[in-house]
Amino acid sequence: MALAPRHNRLRDVRKDGGEVATFLIDLSPSDMARRLPDALAVYVDAMRYPRGTEDQRASMWLEHTRRAGWKAVAAVEVADSRLDEPRQVTTAELTCAPIIGVAYGYCGAPDQWWQQQVVAGLQRVGTDRSRIAELMSSYFELTELHIHPRAQGRGLGEALARRLLAGRSEAHVLLSTPEINGESNRAWRLYRRLGFCDIIRGYHFAGDPRAFAILGRSLPL
Numbered sequence: 001m002a003l004a005p006r007h008n009r010l011r012d013v014r015k016d017g018g019e020v021a022t023f024l025i026d027l028s029p030s031d032m033a034r035r036l037p038d039a040l041a042v043y044v045d046a047m048r049y050p051r052g053t054e055d056q057r058a059s060m061w062l063e064h065t066r067r068a069g070w071k072a073v074a075a076v077e078v079a080d081s082r083l084d085e086p087r088q089v090t091t092a093e094l095t096c097a098p099i100i101g102v103a104y105g106y107c108g109a110p111d112q113w114w115q116q117q118v119v120a121g122l123q124r125v126g127t128d129r130s131r132i133a134e135l136m137s138s139y140f141e142l143t144e145l146h147i148h149p150r151a152q153g154r155g156l157g158e159a160l161a162r163r164l165l166a167g168r169s170e171a172h173v174l175l176s177t178p179e180i181n182g183e184s185n186r187a188w189r190l191y192r193r194l195g196f197c198d199i200i201r202g203y204h205f206a207g208d209p210r211a212f213a214i215l216g217r218s219l220p221l
């Protein structure tokens with residue numbers, strides 16, 4: 001089996017007269033801990049949450065890094081003045097380059113709040129017990145996927161999702177996303193394009209007034 005590359009150069013774009021190259025990289029748990037403020041800033045800007053939301057999320061994102069099967073990926077930008085003949089970029093450069101997108105997830109398990117919520121939702125809509133067991137016994141929860149607003153609409157979200165899901169051993173991938181009229185936003189378009197189907201629609205997680213959809217598909221992608 002071929003080993004996944006440690007990073008892949010995605011495309012080169014011009015910005016403010018200068019030139020930058022975008023790379024997709026894996027983040028280790030310690031990379032995530034070190035870069036947590038940058039990753040959370042992308043999340044807050046992408047979701048258009050109020051400033052300060054980062055502080056509420058930081059400990060949870062760190063706790064998630066310790067879960068079984070946790071994996072994270074990021075899109076980073078590196079200055080590059082020779083687009084006609086791209087130069088070699090060092091690992092050291094990539095580990096401190098600005099993050100413009102982040103995604104992570106982990107293996108679902110019965111002691112996790114999210115799984116308990118989803119199981120309750122599946123039971124409420126009358127899903128067959130064997131189907132619930134089949135879904136819950138082996139899935140990757142795609143927990144977060146965010147691209148900074150200035151970098152959205154270039155295919156980076158799809159590229160990060162594909163990198164995150166490549167080579168997973170779980171049978172399914174599940175996620176939750178806010179319901180939007182007509183499924184008319186980039187997140188919905190991306191998930192549909194990747195073949196995600198409805199698992200539960202209009203679901204209310206405990207303590208959140210917003211309606212969510214739980215979407216899923218079988219793996220590999």
Ligand SMILES: CC(C)(COP(=O)(O)OP(=O)(O)OC[C@H]1O[C@@H](n2cnc3c(N)ncnc32)[C@H](O)[C@@H]1OP(=O)(O)O)[C@@H](O)C(=O)NCCC(=O)NCCS
Nearest residue numbers: 046047145146147152153154155156157158177186187190
């Ligand atoms: C949802 C989100 C992650 C999608 O990432 P993205 O990079 O913006 O979008 P995609 O990877 O799906 O790219 C698709 C867009 O890029 C364009 N594109 C340009 N080059 C492309 C390429 N080489 N490959 C694919 N798409 C490309 C497509 O035309 C499409 O544009 P459109 O949506 O205007 O039609 C991102 O928009 C985001 O962070 N949104 C806010 C936060 C959010 O909703 N997160 C998910 C919560 S559940």
